[in-house]
Amino acid sequence: MPSEKMLMRGSHVVGEAAVRAGCRFYAGYPITPQNELPEYLSSRILEVGGTFIQGESEIASINMVLGAASAGMRALTSSSSPGIALKQEGISYMAGQELPGVVVNMMRGGPGLGNIAPSGADYFQATRGGGNGDYRTPVLAPAGCQELADMTFVAFDLADKYRTPVMILGDGLMGQVMEPVVFPDPIDVDKLPGKEWALTGCKGREPRALFSMLLNVNILYQHNLHLQEKYDEITAKEQRWETILTDDADLLVVAYGSPARIAESAIEELRAEGIAAGLFRPITLWPYPTIPLRNLAAKIGKVAVFEFSMGQMLEDVILSVGDRAEIYFHGVPGGVVPTPSDVAQFLRSALKGDAKVGRRIET
Amino acid sequence: MSAEAAYKKVFGRPESLKDTYTHYCPGCGHSVAHRLVAECLDEMGLREETIGVPPVGCAVLAYNYFNFDMVEAPHGRALAVATGIKRARPEKFVLTYQGDGDLAAIGTAETVHAANRGEEISTIFINNAIYGMTGGQMAPTTLLGQEATTAPGGRDPKLHGRPIDISLMISHCDGVVYIERCSLASLKHIRQAKKAVKKCFQVQVDRLGFAMVELLSPCPTNWKLSPKDSWAWVNEVMVKTYPLGVIKDTTGYEDKK
Numbered sequence: 001m002p003s004e005k006m007l008m009r010g011s012h013v014v015g016e017a018a019v020r021a022g023c024r025f026y027a028g029y030p031i032t033p034q035n036e037l038p039e040y041l042s043s044r045i046l047e048v049g050g051t052f053i054q055g056e057s058e059i060a061s062i063n064m065v066l067g068a069a070s071a072g073m074r075a076l077t078s079s080s081s082p083g084i085a086l087k088q089e090g091i092s093y094m095a096g097q098e099l100p101g102v103v104v105n106m107m108r109g110g111p112g113l114g115n116i117a118p119s120g121a122d123y124f125q126a127t128r129g130g131g132n133g134d135y136r137t138p139v140l141a142p143a144g145c146q147e148l149a150d151m152t153f154v155a156f157d158l159a160d161k162y163r164t165p166v167m168i169l170g171d172g173l174m175g176q177v178m179e180p181v182v183f184p185d186p187i188d189v190d191k192l193p194g195k196e197w198a199l200t201g202c203k204g205r206e207p208r209a210l211f212s213m214l215l216n217v218n219i220l221y222q223h224n225l226h227l228q229e230k231y232d233e234i235t236a237k238e239q240r241w242e243t244i245l246t247d248d249a250d251l252l253v254v255a256y257g258s259p260a261r262i263a264e265s266a267i268e269e270l271r272a273e274g275i276a277a278g279l280f281r282p283i284t285l286w287p288y289p290t291i292p293l294r295n296l297a298a299k300i301g302k303v304a305v306f307e308f309s310m311g312q313m314l315e316d317v318i319l320s321v322g323d324r325a326e327i328y329f330h331g332v333p334g335g336v337v338p339t340p341s342d343v344a345q346f347l348r349s350a351l352k353g354d355a356k357v358g359r360r361i362e363t
Numbered sequence: 364m365s366a367e368a369a370y371k372k373v374f375g376r377p378e379s380l381k382d383t384y385t386h387y388c389p390g391c392g393h394s395v396a397h398r399l400v401a402e403c404l405d406e407m408g409l410r411e412e413t414i415g416v417p418p419v420g421c422a423v424l425a426y427n428y429f430n431f432d433m434v435e436a437p438h439g440r441a442l443a444v445a446t447g448i449k450r451a452r453p454e455k456f457v458l459t460y461q462g463d464g465d466l467a468a469i470g471t472a473e474t475v476h477a478a479n480r481g482e483e484i485s486t487i488f489i490n491n492a493i494y495g496m497t498g499g500q501m502a503p504t505t506l507l508g509q510e511a512t513t514a515p516g517g518r519d520p521k522l523h524g525r526p527i528d529i530s531l532m533i534s535h536c537d538g539v540v541y542i543e544r545c546s547l548a549s550l551k552h553i554r555q556a557k558k559a560v561k562k563c564f565q566v567q568v569d570r571l572g573f574a575m576v577e578l579l580s581p582c583p584t585n586w587k588l589s590p591k592d593s594w595a596w597v598n599e600v601m602v603k604t605y606p607l608g609v610i611k612d613t614t615g616y617e618d619k620k
Contacts, residue, residue: 025451051450055443056476063440063473067447070434071414071455075447093437199432199448201455203411209426211435 062090092131096212117335120308390590392580439470481538
């Protein structure tokens with residue numbers, strides 16, 4: 001049965017949802033603003049017979065996840081921006097070795113040590129792959145506690161289905177905020193599909209090896225083509241997005257995660273003034289819902305992009321929309337969280353094309 | 364009388380080794396170390412329960428030679444990967460096989476903390492005092508005065524720092540139960556090394572904590588010595604910096620004669 005409605009903090013929601021989604025292994029290293037997630041799991045995952053390890057570093061933690069995943073476990077690690085930078089080596093190896101796992105990034109301000117305030121500045125790192133090699137990582141960007149719960153289930157399912165690391169991209173705001181949430185039914189881990197590639201000891205079968213080093217150029221070439229086929233399939237099947245009030249819209253706001261929640265309030269403010277604005281909210285940042293956005297933007301003719309970074313998701317909007325619509329951009333860096341009224345100002349400015357807030361992007 | 368009945372098989376390839384060629388150089392200690400690991404796993408009946416983690420370095424391709432489940436780790440991360448496996452599947456036998464660069468330079472943090480947590484993992488540490496795979500650069504364990512392509516004229520403590528004795532270092536960690544340093548450079552030494560490897564594995568079977576065997580291993584190619592001279596160099600020169608013997612043993616085992 002689904003749970004009762006509960007009031008929970010975003011980081012705790014991910015922890016509870018992970019346990020219910022069959023995660024039985026967590027390793028991580030403390031970093032603000034996501035410590036509530038390992039703190040929650042340090043006791044909760046033990047109740048279901050799982051393992052919690054506070055690793056000696058982010059690097060060790062992602063590699064512990066790599067190990068647990070190779071043994072067939074649903075495994076999770078979490079961190080925030082500078083810590084995620086350290087995990088990139090392990091993520092690249094997991095992509096190359098085709099190992100499933102879930103990585104949570106509650107983003108904070110950067111570059112470098114930055115600050116601990118909410119940010120969206122790791123969009124490139126998440127969607128372009130911060131590690132080496134020709135790989136992709138599915139990235140889920142929930143916009144609130146209920147979706148954090150639901151997308152945590154989706155993340156583990158995608159990871160297993162496609163044998164790939166999957167990232168849940170939140171921010172310091174989403175990790176801290178408390179909202180009502182209803183959790184899906186817990187998964188019976190014994191009924192999850194078998195992993196015929198997992199390392200369990202070679203009793204009764206040939207030994208298995210999981211590796212990404214393929215010195216023969218032809219074999220590595222084929223391996224990369226195989227990975228690309230998988231990424232093409234994910235791109236075709238796994239795009240997720242939401243539209244709000246777009247049917248009659250004269251202006252299409254594009255935002256993901258926490259900025260999308262602020263944009264929703266800004267759109268309400270405009271609607272009260274009789275201005276028809278609507279929202280396109282990508283939920284998967286890779287694969288990006290390119291064609292749905294393109295079609296909607298072409299119909300509406302005017303697009304306003306708002307993000308907690310200085311033009312990172314904007315690049316995907318430009319790639320999607322091109323010159324089919326006017327594109328306006330407003331980015332807020334460094335952990336500053338604007339009010340809905342601030343964003344409403346930007347949207348009015350975009351509608352008028354006066355560039356008082358934000359700027360027009362030439363494509 | 365059939366051939367099977369007339370002859371008794373007294374020597375063969377261990378089941379834990381695949382029937383294949385290795386890429387190791389003539390005189391290299393890895394081949395011997397692989398065989399010791401394989402013989403011990405066979406004799407202890409562990410092969411089918413084993414999950415191994417090779418290093419990045421000369422033994423990176425060990426999964427082509429060992430006949431049991433293996434997973435590659437990024438350079439230096441073998442003991443973190445092994446920790447994840449062992450915690451996820453505590454009933455399995457988990458082994459890391461690492462060189463000096465992997466275990467004592469880039470992976471120092473993973474080594475120290477896995478050891479200190481007392482992870483129930485067995486580690487085979489191949490110390491040949493040089494980076495072999497990349498072509499003879501200075502290792503963390505390179506001896507003072509020893510030539511390396513990145514220490515021309517020999518390792519100078521002022522320029523390059525001093526060799527690290529990681530076995531001694533981690534012997535101070537409470538989670539470490541057994542550490543022995545052996546040589547692979549004579550038959551007598553190899554026999555002692557096998558005893559140590561077996562004991563190291565027994566520690567995990569008995570779930571006592573972390574155990575490691577350091578094997579001083581010849582690298583004729585990068586030392587620019589003949590295989591024979593490289594054996595002598597291990598037993599006459601290398602042992603002065605890395606003395607052979609038990610470094611820590613809290614197993615309580617009584618050594619069987």
